[in-house]
Amino acid sequence: MPEVVLSAHDLVKHYPIKKGVLRRTVGHVKAVDGVSFDLHKGETLGIVGESGCGKSTLGRLLMRLEEPTAGSVVFEGQDWSGASARDTRRLRRDIQIVFQDPYTSLNPRMTVGDIIGEPFEIHPDVVPRAGRRKRVQELLDLVGLNPEHINRYPHQFSGGQRQRIGIARGIALNPKVLVCDEPVSALDVSVQAQVVNLMEQLQDELGLAYVFIAHDLSVVRHISDRVGVMYLGKLAEIGEEDEVYARPTHPYTQALLSAVPVPDPTLRGKREQIVLVGDVPSPANPPSGCRFHTRCWKAQDVCSTDEPELVQRPDGRGSHLSACHFAEVRRVVETTDVSGENPDDRFASPDVSELSDAGAGLGPAGGGESLGSAQAGSTARRAEATNPAPEGADPARLATDDHQDPTR
Amino acid sequence: MTEQSIVEAPPTVDPHDAGEVGEERSLASDAWRAMRRNPLFWVSAVMIAVFVVMAAFPGLFTRTDPTVPVLAEARSRPGDGTWFGRDIQGYDIYARCIYGARASILVGLFTSIGTVLLGGTVGVIAGYVGGWVDSLLSRIGDVFFAIPLLLGAIIFLVSLPDFFNNNYLLIVLKVVLALVVLGWPSLARLMRSSVIQVKPNDYVQAARALGASPGRIIRSHVLPNALAPMIVVATINLGAYIAAEATLSFLGIGLQYPAISWGIDISSAIVGLRTTPHMLFFPGMFLSLAVLAFIMLGDAVRDALDPKSR
Numbered sequence A: 001m002p003e004v005v006l007s008a009h010d011l012v013k014h015y016p017i018k019k020g021v022l023r024r025t026v027g028h029v030k031a032v033d034g035v036s037f038d039l040h041k042g043e044t045l046g047i048v049g050e051s052g053c054g055k056s057t058l059g060r061l062l063m064r065l066e067e068p069t070a071g072s073v074v075f076e077g078q079d080w081s082g083a084s085a086r087d088t089r090r091l092r093r094d095i096q097i098v099f100q101d102p103y104t105s106l107n108p109r110m111t112v113g114d115i116i117g118e119p120f121e122i123h124p125d126v127v128p129r130a131g132r133r134k135r136v137q138e139l140l141d142l143v144g145l146n147p148e149h150i151n152r153y154p155h156q157f158s159g160g161q162r163q164r165i166g167i168a169r170g171i172a173l174n175p176k177v178l179v180c181d182e183p184v185s186a187l188d189v190s191v192q193a194q195v196v197n198l199m200e201q202l203q204d205e206l207g208l209a210y211v212f213i214a215h216d217l218s219v220v221r222h223i224s225d226r227v228g229v230m231y232l233g234k235l236a237e238i239g240e241e242d243e244v245y246a247r248p249t250h251p252y253t254q255a256l257l258s259a260v261p262v263p264d265p266t267l268r269g270k271r272e273q274i275v276l277v278g279d280v281p282s283p284a285n286p287p288s289g290c291r292f293h294t295r296c297w298k299a300q301d302v303c304s305t306d307e308p309e310l311v312q313r314p315d316g317r318g319s320h321l322s323a324c325h326f327a328e329v330r331r332v333v334e335t336t337d338v339s340g341e342n343p344d345d346r347f348a349s350p351d352v353s354e355l356s357d358a359g360a361g362l363g364p365a366g367g368g369e370s371l372g373s374a375q376a377g378s379t380a381r382r383a384e385a386t387n388p389a390p391e392g393a394d395p396a397r398l399a400t401d402d403h404q405d406p407t408r
Numbered sequence B: 001m002t003e004q005s006i007v008e009a010p011p012t013v014d015p016h017d018a019g020e021v022g023e024e025r026s027l028a029s030d031a032w033r034a035m036r037r038n039p040l041f042w043v044s045a046v047m048i049a050v051f052v053v054m055a056a057f058p059g060l061f062t063r064t065d066p067t068v069p070v071l072a073e074a075r076s077r078p079g080d081g082t083w084f085g086r087d088i089q090g091y092d093i094y095a096r097c098i099y100g101a102r103a104s105i106l107v108g109l110f111t112s113i114g115t116v117l118l119g120g121t122v123g124v125i126a127g128y129v130g131g132w133v134d135s136l137l138s139r140i141g142d143v144f145f146a147i148p149l150l151l152g153a154i155i156f157l158v159s160l161p162d163f164f165n166n167n168y169l170l171i172v173l174k175v176v177l178a179l180v181v182l183g184w185p186s187l188a189r190l191m192r193s194s195v196i197q198v199k200p201n202d203y204v205q206a207a208r209a210l211g212a213s214p215g216r217i218i219r220s221h222v223l224p225n226a227l228a229p230m231i232v233v234a235t236i237n238l239g240a241y242i243a244a245e246a247t248l249s250f251l252g253i254g255l256q257y258p259a260i261s262w263g264i265d266i267s268s269a270i271v272g273l274r275t276t277p278h279m280l281f282f283p284g285m286f287l288s289l290a291v292l293a294f295i296m297l298g299d300a301v302r303d304a305l306d307p308k309s310r
Helices: A055-062 A085-092 A112-122 A129-142 A147-151 A159-171 A189-206 A217-223 A241-246 A251-258 A301-305 A352-367 A373-386 A395-403 B003-008 B027-036 B039-056 B093-129 B131-146 B149-159 B168-198 B202-209 B214-226 B228-250 B262-272 B278-305
Strands: A004-019 A024-040 A044-048 A070-075 A095-098 A177-181 A209-213 A226-231 A234-240 A311-314 A319-322
Touching: A004 A055, A004 A209, A024 A055, A024 A070, A024 A209, A024 A234, A044 A055, A044 A217, A055 A177, A055 A209, A085 A095, A095 A159, A095 B202, A112 A129, A112 A147, A112 A159, A112 B202, A129 A147, A129 A159, A159 A189, A189 A217, A209 A217, A217 A241, A226 A241, A226 A251, A234 A241, A234 A251, B027 B278, B039 B093, B039 B278, B093 B131, B093 B168, B093 B214, B093 B228, B093 B262, B093 B278, B131 B168, B149 B168, B149 B228, B168 B214, B168 B228, B202 B214, B214 B228, B228 B262, B228 B278, B262 B278
Parallel strands: A044 A209, A044 A226, A095 A177, A177 A209
Antiparallel strands: A004 A024, A004 A070, A226 A234, A234 A319, A311 A319
16 A cells, blocks of 8 residues: 555544624534544545535645644644644645635636746746746646636636636646545536546546545545545545445445435336435534434434444455444445446437337336336337437437537 | 446547637726726716816916906906906916816825725735734724714814925825825725635635735735725725815815815805805816716726626
């Protein structure tokens, strides 16, 4: 296993709740409450969890945009939380961030060249003054933008292009770690894929390590080597991508995964969906013991009194870190990692008969129950009718339309 | 969003053909373009240009010396040898209106610059630093805000040492000082609120993450994005300060007699309000036009800077 570049030790961030005229502190919002993990060189650590579980706060703590209430962030063996201003500046070169919203993360009054060139002005010793413009153009080229657009302003770009600009700014100083705070959540799906692929490509070329924060389980699975699942400011489970996705042992992870839509109509209605009852408890007043016990179907008395440790627990084939007293594998749904496979050409195939065959086949198999022949026939007809191919649009052209740059 | 959709999504097409290189279009140049199309802007700009030239080179508009009285023709009506007639001292009203522009423009301009610098600085510090600094500065601002403008200016101007009555520029400066001291809190509040609005934006956070110093963040990220409301208000206020100067001069505590100001002329014309209203009308008209011009310019600037109102 490669060396550890960044590690968090019991990171805690509590925000005081102030009330009254005297602004007395009446409580704390425990946004992040004891999170520890290691990030290895060149790997991607995905952090998932629902809204408000502290993912973004964790990212900001790693970046030192917020001071942790307790705990420390160690970068290459050096404790960053106690570093002097000078060391902090130097360390900032090695850890950079990409923000969620490409519409607010770029200064609307600066040109793209100024935005991407700003890191060089703040750290003037990285690139000599004369070479900066050229370096900015190289970066633009690297993230797949036209280097000639260096003098344009952010509002002249689309969301996906803006996110590329944000990434270019993030990698300008050749960091070792890039914290990505929901980098694709604000983009639409086709552009998400482009940006995720770009990030993977950059990782290969530059040897970056990513902390990839997202709420989209599929995106995280696609890009991550390891995945951590957060619930109410704590890690519920963390392990290799396979371990968390195929053999989750924490009930919360299992519930999350069971809610992921499966892109296979034949499985519709067959899989078991775990529906959690109730809302996420307030982080200002988290439940005692295991934080998930209020919504957990496995909860017993011990869960409300003893807080489960995040320790290695058996997952059937091996073991990974999980914070549940009753950790056990539960077959939730068959999901496969398709990141290594060739793209499915089912929806872009020019072959019409093949398409309608596939549609007809769906009827009996997909319904699961015995259909009358008339019904089956109508299903097939409907399938044919929905095929756009014979009249009008040519599927091949449709496919190329999809490939066009979404920017214009 | 599923895994398959990620994989099936089209691979990145060469985005280099994403249109022609195109011209630079900064927000400022967009605003300028929008402003150029606004007739309100051109009307006010021409009027302001005329007033500024009037203030700088009054000799271009009249050869008559505004300080030479012709007592024999005192209170003569417009057209009796002069364009606007003569006032009670026999001064040429037209010449006095022209020469009076200087005081108004100077006071308006200096006061605006002063309030922008003082109020803007205080507002940026309060908004950016926050915490107890913000509380302290805001409360100090509130104290000054609570003093009525005229009452405060009267006390301020009366209590200033005689040193300020030595020459024209010092007299103007005296009025400017009074208006700045009482006028900065409104701009400080405005600036503070827009800085607070800009500060949490991700691009400011990104600059912090890059290790930028607070000075750099304020200079290149916060200020450019927080300045627009202040520019608008400062322009509109310029007109208001011209009116305030005239008010103070009218009351006899602003500019004083040897100096020429529309306010002084309006004040001295009161005696003939019923018999010779032209003595009041012309300086009053010049004052109104000047105030109107700056308020119109402020409106035009606001329309241009705020895309929502376009």
